Amino acid sequence: MTRSSVAPSPLFLILLAVTVGGGVLSTLDQNVARTAGIVLLVLGGWAVSLCLHEFGHAYLAFRNGDYSVRHKGYLTLDIRRYTDPVLSLLLPLLLLAVGGIPLPGGAVWIDRHALRTRRGESFVSLAGPMANLVIGLLLIATVVLTNPPEGLAAGLSYLAYLQLFTFVLNILPIPGLDGFGVIEPYLSYQAREFGAKARPWAPFVLFALLIGVPLVGQAFSGAVLWIYQSLGGDITELFKGQAGFRFWEGRSPW
Structure with a gap:
């Protein structure tokens, strides 16, 4: 692997700068600036985490024998390599903003036949959700250990919750999600064949239940909240961050 293969793209650095800029704005005393900062922090942070999630898949695939990911640009953290502009970027961002549900937004195409072992296949699928889990833990630890200003603590807490939501959602053993990919190499041929047929529609059934059936959505959100x-997350700061991010609902957190 060459060094240039894993160098962050300029676009990733811009997303990172937007996230940091949002964090700085969220520390200001002026409510409009603070709210705008939380929105930028959460949206930018979510886009950065999408890149890291997909990079995790690609990097583990490369380490386990699929060298095509380097030529596809998956190791550059360039969000354009992971997304379709509408289905995997704008739509998830819209649902995140309106419904607070961070749907999986990216995708990398892995040559599973090139992977050397079943264990390697499992690790490739597991890498993405683990990136979200680690990010969530780091964000919680940042709030707990550094005691940041109120707006920044709120934004980081809500972003941490969204990372954990994404982790739990992705780790479900449902065809089309990473959790199924973790166990798929060890399933029977019949089960894998069923998974391949269900992969295009099974996640949409799950998302429809989460969004359209209040009891299902509330139960899932409650489990993630627990x-x-x-893990030490501050629930008060979380709800402040949620209210600040969804400012149009009129629930001022300040």
């Missing part, structure tokens, strides 16, 4: 609190 995990968030168990």
